[in-house]
Amino acid sequence: MKVWFILISPFLTALLCALGRSPNFIQRVSVVGSWITCFLSGFVCLHFLTHAPTTLKSSALFIDAVGSYLAMIISVISLLVSILSKDFMNHEQKLENLKVNSYRTYYxxxxxxxxxxxxxxxxxxxxxxxxxxxxxxxxxxxxxxFHRHRHSIEAAWKYVILCSIGIAFALFGTILFYYSAVKSGLGYSLEWTTFIEIAPQLDPRIVKLGFIFIILGYGTKAGLAPLHTWLPDAHSQAPSPISAMLSGVLLTSAFYALTRFYAITVRCVGTEIPGTILLLFGCASLGIAAPFIIAARDYKRMLAYSSIEHMGLLTFGLGIGTPFAIYGMFLHILSHAFGKSLAFLSAGRILQTYGTRKIKKITGTITTMPETGISFFISILALAGLPPFSIFTSELMILSAGFASGKNWFSFLALIFLGLIFAGLLNHLVHISFGSNLQPKNDSHPLSHFSWNACAAFIIVILVVLGCWMPNSLNAWLWQMAQIIQGSSHV
Amino acid sequence: MNTHSFYLTQAITFFSALSLVSAFGMLSLRTLRLCIRTYAAQSLCLGFTAFLLGLSLRHYHVAIIAMVVMIVKGLLIPWFLDKVMEEVRIKRELDPFVSYPISMFIGVGLALVSYSLVDRVIMNDPFAAKGFSLALTLILLGLWLMVSRKKAMIQVLGLLVVENGLFVAALSTSFSMPMIVELGLVFDLLIAVVIMGMLIFRIQNTFSSINTEHLNRLKG
Known part of the structure; x- marks a missing residue:
């Protein structure tokens, strides 16, 4: 059993999709491939989690509790999105008469x-x-x-340029970390496992400077304010299934990279300085998201700003830095990934049916299209942080850890912003969900029922169950991750 | 220090200074063609510096990376960008946001800032201090190039200058990172440039211009 087995399936699926002859074939391959990816990563993760100590050899690839957690979120959400992409593609097919080449590119x-x-x-x-x-x-x-009109080209250009330039800072930070390792005479290695061991001997000044560049770099990609400017454009202009992926898992992956560096940094310079920087970025993201959510006119942009909010909360949790806060942060990663994907996928179905992104123009989705309307309703409630959904639990954990560790001002500020965001989201949600029935404008391709209901129910069940009850294995898993990142074992 | 290594040090200093000059050149040149050429010259200078370093200190993997860098950044990428320019047929870049003299002035300021910043953080290691100062200067100048001009192509060039700065930074950490990582970086850059070139085509086709001013519809 090797770690890279996890990559075989998505890679082969991509290849088959690129070579496929007919749209139907490509779509089937994509769904089957995603199922296999999902099972394979589950299998690999389980194998390495149960045989943990033997795998921590020094090598370019490895998997530990944190990595496998991320891998599982990625593969499950990509499975759901891959199944539900079919609706989107059928709709596009009808609207723009797609050639098979577009299918190949997309899948x-x-x-x-x-x-x-x-x-x-x-x-x-x-x-x-x-x-x-x-x-x-x-x-x-x-x-x-993917849509070749003006807005999406603009979004794509900003996305590529801003993310590439942002991530360049992360590379500079990585180089500084490498330099500090080389200078301490402890080896020419870029491996995270090595860094964790030698972290106390690194030069704290260089590590601090490096960490600032890392935050700027991976923070841009994770959409932390004030580096978030690409995010609302890209998330609102991308096809909705892709928005779900971007928001649910791509931001999470970038944030994951940040946590890896955080783990090295706290072992070298303590939690004080990196913690304060992260808290500042977290609060700034919450603060930027609040007014934009309240004043939102486009519901996909509203969801994009909500992603900035949640990334801010994750950063906030990481900045507090106690094991309990990091436990809450990891739970939040999971719940946000699922909640936000469901929100974007439902938003995509609403967009297909009504043909508009304006919040003003849409009312009564719960009565006109109950399947989509209800899941949109539930997912926004969950994202706003209402019980009994697990986002409520994780937000509670992060904030209470903030107060418990004496970061009262920051936590209070975060609480105010969360309140504002809650009000803003609910205000728009009520407008979209209730009110007079509105007949769908364009005669769109009929949406799928069974697969949508199954996927939506799956996500909602996860959100509710984790909000009310924590399985023992997940609990142990989360503690293990908190320990890996934070360094001290919990009591 | 014998004469041989003395000349080598001189050569290395000379070529790295040349790369700094070329970055300033890009700030002041008015045609995109010339900017692309200057970028090619800069990459070749840096690649050659790395090559000399690798040979003189017998770090042969550095020499190999340097050759790959010279081929990809010095020849392949400029050639591709030239092709893109031919297709979109835009020769002159007349309208920067900031006038050229002021732009140069700010560039000098950025260089001073990065030299003084690095001096405070990295001590007792003159080689790394010099390298990181040059790297940070190139990065900041690249960023400045990106924000002070309008054409989409210049933004790509700015990004490439930033990437050159990162190459210098990697080189200063006692002779570059593991080979697989360096090669991965170069490959990543190549793909990024190809994707950006394709996006420039699309921008040209949709807006009939590659001024990024048109890209301002998404707000709120």
């Missing part, structure tokens, strides 16, 4: 995207980690610009 790039993200989750070499995060940008550039 092949989708699976390349999945494999780059899986490589992010199993990279041990920090250079390879960087290369793969950059590769996620490159593989999604044409997915963001």
């Amino acid at each position: 092949a790039l989708f699976h390349v995207f999945v494999s780059t993200m899986l490589l992010v989750s199993i990279a041990n070499n920090l250079g390879i980690l960087w290369i793969m995060v950059e590769a996620t940008t490159l593989s999604t550039a044409f997915l963001v610009g």
Whole structure:
């Protein structure tokens, strides 16, 4: 059993999709491939989690509790999105008369995207980690610009340029980390496992400077304010299934890279300085998201700003830095990934039915299209942080850890912003969901029922169950991750 | 230090200075063609510096990376960008956001900032200090190039200058990172440039211009 087995399936699927002759064939291959990817990564992760100690050899690829957590989120969400992409493609087919080439591009790039993200989750070499995060940008550039009209080209251009330039800072940070390792005389290695061991001997000044560049770099990709400017454009202009992927898992992958560096930094300079920087970025993201969500006119942009909010919360949790906060942060990663994907997927169905992104023009989705309307309703409630959904639990954990560790001002500020965002989201949600029935404008391709209901129900069940009850194995898993990142074992 | 290594040090200093000059050149040149040529010259200078370093210190993997860099960044990427320019047929870049003298002035300021910043962080290691200062200068100048001009092509060139700065930074950490990583970086850059070139085509086809001013519809 090797770690890279995880990559075989998405890679082969991408290849088959690129070579496929007919749209039907490509779609089937994509769904089957995603199922296999899902099972294979589940299998690999389970294998390495149960045989943990033997695998921590020094090598370019490795998997630990954190990596496997990310890999599982990526593969499950990519499966759901791959199944539900069919609706989107059928609709586009009807609207723009797509050629088979568009199918090839869409599905092949989708699976390349999945494999780059899986490589992010199993990279041990920090250079390879960087290369793969950059590769996620490159593989999604044409997915963001899939509609060839003005707005999506603009979004794609901003996305590629801003993310590439942002991520360049992360490379500079990585080089500084490498330099500090070389200078301490502890070896010419870029491996994370080595860094963790030698972290206390590194030069703290260089590590601090490097960490600032890392935050700027991976923070741009994760959409932290004020580096978020590409995010609302890309997320609102991309096809909705791709928005779900971008928001649910791509941002998470970039954030994952940040947590890896955080783990090295706290072992070298303590939690104080990196923590404060992260708290500032977290609060700034919450603060930027709040007014834009309240004043939102376009519901996909509203969801994009909500992603900035949640990324801000994750950063906030990481900045607090106690094991309990990091536990909450990892739970939040999972719940946000599922909640936001469902929200974007439902938004995509609403967009297909009504043909408009304006919040003002849409009312009564719950009565006109109950399947989509209800899941949109539930997912936004979950994202706003209402119980009994698990986002409520994780937000509660992060904030209470903030107050418990004496970061009262920051936590209070975050609480106010969360309140504002809650009000804003609910205000728009009520407008979209209730009110007079509105007949769909264009006669769109009929949407799928069974697969949509199954996927939506699956996500909702996860959100509700984790909100009410924590399985023992997941609990142990989350503690293990908190320990890997934070360094101290919990009591 | 014998004469042989003395000349080598001189050569290395000379070529790295040349790369700095070329970055300033890109700030002041008015045609995109010339900017692309200057970028090629810069990459060749840096690649050659790395090659000399690798040979003189017997780090042969550095020499190999340097050759790959010279081929990809010095020849392949400029050639591709030239092709893109031919297709979109835009020769002159007349309208920067900031006038050329002021742009140069700010560039000098950025160089001073990065030299003084690096001096404070990296001590007791003159080689790395010099390298990181040059790297940070190139990165900042590249960023400045990106924000001060309008044409989409210039933004790509700015990104490439930033990437050159990163190459210098990697070189200063006692002779570059592991080979697989360096090669991965070059490959990534190549794909990025190809994708950006294709996007420039699309921008040209949709807006009939590659001024990024047109890309301002998405707000809120």
